[in-house]
Amino acid sequence: MASLLEVSNLSKSFGGVHAVQSVGFKVDAGIVYSVIGPNGAGKTTLFNLITGVYTPDAGSIRLNGEPIEGKPPTMLARRGVARTFQNLQVCMNMSALENVMVGAHLHLDRNPLKAALRFPSIRRGDQSIAERAAELMDFVGLGKFVNAHADSLSYGMLKRLEIARALALKPRLIFLDEPAAGLNPKETEGVAELIREVSNSGVTVVLVEHDMKMVMKLSDRILVMDYGKALTEGTAEEVRNNPQVIAAYLGAQA
Ligand SMILES: Nc1ncnc2c1ncn2[C@@H]1O[C@H](COP(=O)(O)OP(=O)(O)OP(=O)(O)O)[C@@H](O)[C@H]1O
Numbered sequence: 662m663a664s665l666l667e668v669s670n671l672s673k674s675f676g677g678v679h680a681v682q683s684v685g686f687k688v689d690a691g692i693v694y695s696v697i698g699p700n701g702a703g704k705t706t707l708f709n710l711i712t713g714v715y716t717p718d719a720g721s722i723r724l725n726g727e728p729i730e731g732k733p734p735t736m737l738a739r740r741g742v743a744r745t746f747q748n749l750q751v752c753m754n755m756s757a758l759e760n761v762m763v764g765a766h767l768h769l770d771r772n773p774l775k776a777a778l779r780f781p782s783i784r785r786g787d788q789s790i791a792e793r794a795a796e797l798m799d800f801v802g803l804g805k806f807v808n809a810h811a812d813s814l815s816y817g818m819l820k821r822l823e824i825a826r827a828l829a830l831k832p833r834l835i836f837l838d839e840p841a842a843g844l845n846p847k848e849t850e851g852v853a854e855l856i857r858e859v860s861n862s863g864v865t866v867v868l869v870e871h872d873m874k875m876v877m878k879l880s881d882r883i884l885v886m887d888y889g890k891a892l893t894e895g896t897a898e899e900v901r902n903n904p905q906v907i908a909a910y911l912g913a914q915a
Contacts, residue, residue: 663726665690665834665865666711671720671730673706680706682889683720688867688882690833693860695868695876697900698886699909704869705747707886708836711867712744713737724834743832745823747839747869753812757803757822760811761794764829797825801855817848824855834865841872853879877901885909 664687673681681703688694696704709715711722713734722730724740734744743764751760795807801821806814814822820840827835840856841849853875860866860879870876876883877897885892885900887909893900900906 663723664688665725666867667721667723667726668711669721671707671710671722672718673710673715674718679889681710681717684884684886684889684891685720686884686891686894688834688865690865691860691863692881693856693866693868693879695870695880695883696886697870697873697876697883698892702886703889704886705838706889708744708838708867708869712742712836738830738832741831741833742836743827743830743834744836745820745827745838745840747842749816749819749823751811751819751822751826755811757806757809757811757814758791758794758798760822761797761825761829762790764826765790765793794825794829797828798822800828800858801825802851817844817851820844820848820852821855824859828859828864832864834867835859836867836869838869839871840868841870841875849875 666688668687669685671681671684672679684703684707696707698704706715710717713729713732713736716731720730721728724742729737729740752763798804798807801824803818803821803825806818811819811822824837824840837856840852844852849872856866856868856879868876868879880897882894883897883900884894885903885906892905892909893903895903
């Protein structure tokens with residue numbers, strides 16, 4: 662049977678920079694899969710290729726065996742692929758709940774323009790979407806902030822809010838780009854617990870994260886990237902003891 666996600670020979674260059682070079686890996690349904698590597702290794706570019714932000718120069722991406730390379734993010738969202746961003750993409754002039762409802766909305770509407778136009782009516786009336794969004798806020802630990810304005814939430818809360826919005830798409834696959842970036846150790850632990858709960862709820866998780874403690878604790882498998890290439894792939898134990906990985910990280914620190 663095909664894996665949920667199968668990436669092969671994926672490449673993308675920007676001018677002369679080979680950001681992603683012939684990268685391949687498979688993610689089976691139900692696991693937590695992490696992509697790690699030093700700064701500039703190509704992790705975010707890889708996410709952007711798979712989630713339709715960029716079109717690959719070469720290679721293939723299959724979701725349940727079906728090719729999805731070059732498909733726009735809205736189409737991927739309807740096929741159950743959701744993501745969060747390294748830099749927050751929260752609308753500060755909306756309430757926290759409305760931000761989550763926008764996610765649900767994309768799931769319902771084929772046309773993002775129509776989704777945007779329909780939004781005022783949903784703000785007024787669609788109870789079921791509001792209720793589901795409130796449930797998701799509760800799930801991510803923001804139950805007390807359902808009526809709060811987005812700009813009154815702390816940075817750590819906004820990171821959780823982004824996860825709730827991605828979950829509103831009812832994804833089977835969620836890409837989390839540095840969910841712990843900028844968080845203190847306690848907040849990081851909380852987000853790690855949340856990711857475990859997301860995974861337990863049946864959503865397959867692909868994670869880019871620099872916090873190694875979190876990655877090692879959560880991941881079923883890990884892909885290590887360096888200079889745009891896949892350096893190695895394996896379990897936390899395998900990756901941790903790989904001399905090439907240690908060298909790549911020591912090189913990055915030097
Ligand atoms: N839109 C772009 N235009 C030009 N160059 C880019 C673009 N996006 C990424 N790059 C380059 O591609 C390489 C890979 O960058 P990428 O952001 O994917 O790495 P990363 O592993 O996510 O890094 P970090 O851990 O710092 O977020 C870098 O050399 C970067 O400068």
